[in-house]
Amino acid sequence: MMPGTFSALSIFAYDLDDRGEPIQAWETVVSGTEEEAIAEAKEAASRHAGVLVVRRDGRPAVGEEGDPVVVFRAGRTGDFD
Secondary structure, eight states, X not given: OOTTOEEEEEEEEEEEOTTSOEEEEEEEEEOSOHHHHHHHHHHXXXXXXXXXXXXXXXXXXXXXXXXXXXXXXXXXXXXXX
């Protein structure tokens, strides 16, 4: 990774609404590695309809924030932008 850049990892968990559609239950920002975030998401998948791990790279010094990249997906998560 270049100096001045960062990667932020987030885990999103989804439950099903009364129509059976996935809705976001919670989101958390992870301070560990991508592998640790995926392991945490896999554990959360046993309690939720679906999970995502998303990475976003950026360079805050110049105000750049990259597009989110899904690095892990399990179950029903619906659309993610």
